[in-house]
Amino acid sequence: MFNLGEKEKKNSFPVKFCDIIQKNVKLSSFTSFKIGGNADIYIRPSSQDELVAALMFIHAERIPAILLGGGSNLLIPDEGIRGAVIHTCRLNKILLEESAGHLFVQAEAGALVQDLTEFCAEHGLTGLEDFAGLPGTVGGAVFMNARCYEKSISDVLFSVSALYFSEKGCTLQEYNCRKEDWGYKQSPFQPSNKRYASLDGNRPVIVSATFGVEQGDAILIRNIMESRITDRTSKGHFKLPSAGSVFKNNHAFGKPSGQLIDEAGLRGLRIGDAQVAPWHGNFIVNTGSATARDVVELIEAVQRQVKDKTGFELEPEIIFAG
Incomplete structure (x- = not known):
């Protein structure tokens, strides 16, 4: 775990910038999946100058980091982010x-x-x-x-x-x-x-x-x-926590990815609390307490079964963090 002590913070940042840094922040509430562990360092800049300062710091200190926006297409690992997360939610003019x-x-x-x-x-x-x-x-x-x-x-x-x-x-x-x-x-x-x-x-x-x-x-x-x-x-986009379409469409397949998944009989397929939505083949939903591992294993199972039945390899649209 990366620890940012008070002495290091004061030596590295202006006092105002230190105010936007938090430690050990839970990330699941910032994602549409409602899945994910904690970030060692969480930075929420409110101006371009603060964003630049955050980026310069993580590069100078060689701290691994990810960028977080709306979290609607992102899967955060269960163990969280070892390093920093820069969240752009306050840059919203x-x-x-x-x-x-x-x-x-x-x-x-x-x-x-x-x-x-x-x-x-x-x-x-x-x-x-x-x-x-x-x-x-x-x-x-x-x-x-x-x-x-x-x-x-x-x-x-x-x-x-x-x-x-x-x-x-x-x-x-x-x-x-x-x-x-x-x-x-x-x-x-x-x-x-x-x-x-x-x-x-x-x-x-x-x-x-x-x-x-x-x-x-x-x-x-x-x-x-x-x-x-x-x-x-009406298509169930907001019924349960999800990241929207899991797989990209590919014109070479001749059909949308969701249709291929439907025809493979995979609607409702479940691993843990992660489930292929019963109403849409290209959604994976969190039915309660799904873990990132549940989602990854379900994605891999869908890819494997669709490829076995059709020869097509589905490409995930979801971004895997960490």
Whole structure:
């Protein structure tokens, strides 16, 4: 376990920064699965300066760390995180901007997608209503290029401010969106080593994202949002704690992953308190006191049985931390 003593803290940080550091914090309540152990060090920055200070500290001290946003696509191990967790939940400002006759909405990485879509609805702005009801944060949605109702985040994204690392430290850079950099559930911010949660210098850290929007019909925007939320609810997205879709879809399969799982007869399959949702093959739900180990073993069992029956290998969409 990493211990951060008072002497070390005072030598490493300004006093104000020390106030945002906690030790031995339970993480399960910060994830949609409601699963996971404690973090040795928990840092919750409330400004870009505090975020930079936290990142510089973990790199200087070589402390293993992960980034936590809305926790809606993340599985925290039962033993917790040996090292630090930087939680972006307080970086949540949303602003309306106008430039050269065009409208933009800028949202910090820790802003909830539901707050972003609500902001747009309140201002009569169209472009993001298909993402209504999507759990998680703006940073996570951009990082994973979230897709809802045939629309990807990259379709409405204009630019991203992100911190990039080098031997000299980290610098804030502006990325202007280029469609060729993006793909299905892929973004230019994902590291090649696939360690999506780890803050090891191989991935930039998204600070904010700017979306291109237009003035629209406020009633129509609200109606679309409500229909999306109703559809998600009717499909059981919010019945029990889960991380949404467990496996990516693959056009080469000819069918959605959930359908392959259904046809393999795996709905309701259970290990411990982790269960393939009886109402949706591509959801794994926590029926009570599921552990991360239960979820991992269930994912592996589904992959194994689908491959045996179809020859297709399902690729997890969930990010495994730690």
